[in-house]
Amino acid sequence: MGRAKNSSEFSIFYLIASILTWILTVGWMLLIFYLSSENGSDSTMRSSEFVVYINQNFGIEITEMIVRKSTHIIEFTVLTLLTFLSIRFTNMISPHTAYSESPVKMIKSDNELYIALTLWFTVLFSVLDEYHQLFVTGRSGSILDVCIDLIGIVVMLLIIRLVFTLYLIKLGKSEVRYD
Incomplete structure (x- = not known):
């Protein structure tokens, strides 16, 4: 269970893990897209119901804005973890798929490349998510929301880096x- 021992082998474990994590990643992206597709009044009603629930059951006074922005951070924290694992497991299926032959010489290890690809992928999805909201009734796309998504992305990448170290x-x- 691990990397293949010779060049003709590949790891079934990492193949299955890769497939499962990509399914989870795409599923999470579809959930984000679904939530972004809600019209403004439905989205506001969902947030308001959550605020009332938290305020009544936990005695914490939070606002709808805090719920909305926290949701952005949580959505993209989870997406970042799923994307990182998907990229990592995909790379580990076979020793021939290592990114070490990448022409990008600024990147010094596979882990750094996984982080860079994850950052690129999740930020791009964040921008596309906000762009998509420009076409949803009662919603608007916002650069500020992309920056808030970036908080979740960066926090998760720092956690990943810390755990790896x-x-x-x-x-x-x-x-x-790499040399």
Whole structure:
């Protein structure tokens, strides 16, 4: 269960993990798209109901704006994790799919490339999500919302980087770097 041992083998574990994480990633993207497709009044009603529930059941006074912006952060934090895992598992199916032969020499390891690709993918989706909202009745696209999405993206990428670094320290290894 891991990377293939010789060049003719591939890892069934990573193939299955890759398929499952890509299904989850696309499913999460569809959920974000669905929520963005709600017209303004439906979206406002959903947020208002959640605010009332939180205020009544937890005794916390929150506003609809806090709920809406927190939702942006949470949506893109989850999307970032799913995307990172999808890219990582896809790369690990076969030793021949390693990104180490990338022409981008600024990137020094597979992990850095996974992070860069995840950042690119999730920011692009955030921009497309806001663009899509320009065409939904009662909604508007906002650069500010892209920046709020970016908070969730960056926080998750920092957590991923920290976990990876701590894992390597625990193993007594250093990150494999390309020449």
